[in-house]
Amino acid sequence: MSLIDSVSFPRSVRLPRVDGLIQWIVPLAIIAIWQLACVTGFVPTRVLPAPSDVVLAGWKLLLSGELVRNIWVSFWRASIGFLIGGSIGFAFGLANGLSQLSAKLTDTTLQMVRNVPHLALIPLVILWFGIDESAKLFLVALGVFFPIYLNTLHGIRTVDPQLIEMGRIYGMTDGELFRRVIFPGALPSIFVGIRFALGIMWLTLIVAETIAASSGLGYMAMQAREFMLIDVVVLSILIYALLGKLADSASRVLERLTLAWHPAFQKR
Amino acid sequence: MQTALRTSLPETGLASRANFAPHARVVREERPVHTSGLPLSIRGLRKSFGDNEVLRGIDLHIPAGQFVAIVGKSGCGKSTLLRLIAGLEKVDAGSISFGDQVQPEDIRVMFQEPRLLPWARVLANVKVGLGRDRASGDAQSRAEKALSEVGLADKRGQWPSVLSGGQKQRVALARALVSRPRVLAFDEPLGALDALTRISMQRLLERVWRDQGFTAILVTHDVSEAVALADRVLVIEEGRIAHDVLVNAARPRERGSVELAGLEGSILSHLLSADDRT
Numbered sequence: 268m269s270l271i272d273s274v275s276f277p278r279s280v281r282l283p284r285v286d287g288l289i290q291w292i293v294p295l296a297i298i299a300i301w302q303l304a305c306v307t308g309f310v311p312t313r314v315l316p317a318p319s320d321v322v323l324a325g326w327k328l329l330l331s332g333e334l335v336r337n338i339w340v341s342f343w344r345a346s347i348g349f350l351i352g353g354s355i356g357f358a359f360g361l362a363n364g365l366s367q368l369s370a371k372l373t374d375t376t377l378q379m380v381r382n383v384p385h386l387a388l389i390p391l392v393i394l395w396f397g398i399d400e401s402a403k404l405f406l407v408a409l410g411v412f413f414p415i416y417l418n419t420l421h422g423i424r425t426v427d428p429q430l431i432e433m434g435r436i437y438g439m440t441d442g443e444l445f446r447r448v449i450f451p452g453a454l455p456s457i458f459v460g461i462r463f464a465l466g467i468m469w470l471t472l473i474v475a476e477t478i479a480a481s482s483g484l485g486y487m488a489m490q491a492r493e494f495m496l497i498d499v500v501v502l503s504i505l506i507y508a509l510l511g512k513l514a515d516s517a518s519r520v521l522e523r524l525t526l527a528w529h530p531a532f533q534k535r
Numbered sequence: 536m537q538t539a540l541r542t543s544l545p546e547t548g549l550a551s552r553a554n555f556a557p558h559a560r561v562v563r564e565e566r567p568v569h570t571s572g573l574p575l576s577i578r579g580l581r582k583s584f585g586d587n588e589v590l591r592g593i594d595l596h597i598p599a600g601q602f603v604a605i606v607g608k609s610g611c612g613k614s615t616l617l618r619l620i621a622g623l624e625k626v627d628a629g630s631i632s633f634g635d636q637v638q639p640e641d642i643r644v645m646f647q648e649p650r651l652l653p654w655a656r657v658l659a660n661v662k663v664g665l666g667r668d669r670a671s672g673d674a675q676s677r678a679e680k681a682l683s684e685v686g687l688a689d690k691r692g693q694w695p696s697v698l699s700g701g702q703k704q705r706v707a708l709a710r711a712l713v714s715r716p717r718v719l720a721f722d723e724p725l726g727a728l729d730a731l732t733r734i735s736m737q738r739l740l741e742r743v744w745r746d747q748g749f750t751a752i753l754v755t756h757d758v759s760e761a762v763a764l765a766d767r768v769l770v771i772e773e774g775r776i777a778h779d780v781l782v783n784a785a786r787p788r789e790r791g792s793v794e795l796a797g798l799e800g801s802i803l804s805h806l807l808s809a810d811d812r813t
């Protein structure tokens with residue numbers, strides 16, 4: 268649960284047992300109505316296949332191994348791109364948050380580059396890398412870089428200076444000060460960056476795979492479009508949504524574990 | 536430098552307590568006999584921030600184990616003096632000496648804000664106070680002991696965010712005490728607490744000071760707090776120590792007694808008359 272909704276939710280409204288189920292009511296209802304609309308012919312299956320058809324298409328692709336292979340390729344691209352871009356963004360965020368010199372040297376440049384929408388670079392990236400793996404990794408990494416960089420920097424700059432002074436008074440070395448005061452203080456903001464970055468990661472990957480790829484979920488969707496396999500198109504879209512949700516949930520779990528001290532995450 | 540209160544006080548018994556030579560009256564019954572405190576000597580201390588000349592020559596001797604309160608108008612340089620004593624600011628001119636070789640652990644400061652690490656449990660926050668001894672084998676037991684001294688042994692595993700303001704400040708006190716400091720400087724440590732919590736914290740401060748015998752320097756804007764706790768009250772005006780008043784009332788002191796109230800009144804009238812002059 269994010270900081271905001273857990274704060275604004277009064278304790279008494281939460282019913283822990285039902286809580287986990289309640290959020291599924293609306294999506295299940297939507298699927299039921301969708302199925303009904305298709306079965307009754309209210310929505311022609313050329314426009315939108317029934318959920319049952321989508322599941323069936325998924326089952327066939329699963330049996331052929333094609334689905335797992337494409338998901339794996341996309342997942343791999345997303346993770347590696349995220350790791351590369353995230354690490355570089357984190358490193359620059361740390362450097363510029365901790366060192367005035369480093370900030371003076373690079374921050375203005377990075378802020379300028381930030382104004383270039385990274386997807387606008389696709390034609391250039393294709394010229395550079397072709398439709399090679401590196402093209403996708405480059406785009407994902409670039410997209411992920413900025414939210415992580417900006418939020419790490421912001422997190423470090425907004426650590427309470429009184430706490431830093433306290434750490435110094437009590438004789439912490441620079442390393443201890445970073446480990447015990449600065450990094451934990453910046454962590455909530457870093458997580459905001461991670462959540463943003465995960466969204467951008469999937470978006471970038473979808474676009475990149477749709478335009479320039481020979482494997483992956485986006486490629487699978489584009490192939491299906493050529494052969495008018497609308498059920499596979501819808502399936503790819505749903506899998507993207509599912510993967511996005513999964514990444515978000517993973518980051519929330521991590522957030523919950525590492526920010527247990529935060530009032531918003533405490534046992535209620 | 537140190538004018539006596541007598542000049543402007545009516546001839547009550549209080550006036551005779553005004554102190555001309557603080558060095559002369561070092562030994563007093565209520566002070567712990569075996570003090571672990573350090574004496575403090577300040578000579579010709581000056582400090583400016585840009586054009587703002589905050590301290591314009593402070594001369595002061597604090598005997599070991601004395602409890603000194605510093606009062607003065609807001610912005611008169613109380614915190615600056617305290618931060619200079621604690622080594623948090625650089626001295627422009629003059630000197631501060633402790634009459635002994637001091638270790639960083641010997642001098643501790645407590646601020647108005649508890650400054651606890653929100654991501655460390657209460658006991659871990661207290662351990663921070665051990666400084667370089669953090670890794671030593673008895674760190675755990677020393678931190679636990681300090682926490683019991685402030686009456687929070689049962690909160691050792693809590694996050695700071697669930698504590699009340701007074702409890703947080705007590706954890707901060709335990710963190711300051713855990714290294715057995717010889718000088719403890721307080722910058723309005725109770726300024727943010729409600730009246731009742733304040734009084735119980737004042738009692739706690741007095742108790743640990745009596746138990747441990749450190750030299751205590753308390754900056755406060757509350758003159759009644761100053762006279763209730765301190766052996767001696769310093770009034771800072773225009774960057775100098777304008778008044779240096781001994782408080783001889785026996786401990787434990789009775790709050791609101793005529794004696795303390797009279798002393799408080801005279802110090803307040805000084806603060807206010809300085810206001811009128813400017």
Ligand SMILES: Nc1ncnc2c1ncn2[C@@H]1O[C@H](COP(=O)(O)OP(=O)(O)O)[C@@H](O)[C@H]1O
Binds near residue numbers: 607612615
């Ligand atoms: N770090 C600083 N930089 C510039 N001016 C400061 C700084 N610290 C204190 N001052 C100034 O010094 C004066 C005294 O401040 P301070 O010692 O905090 O007063 P007090 O604690 O008595 O209210 C104030 O005018 C304040 O603005």
Ligand SMILES: [Mg+2]
Binds near residue numbers: 613614615722
């Ligand atoms: Mg102050």
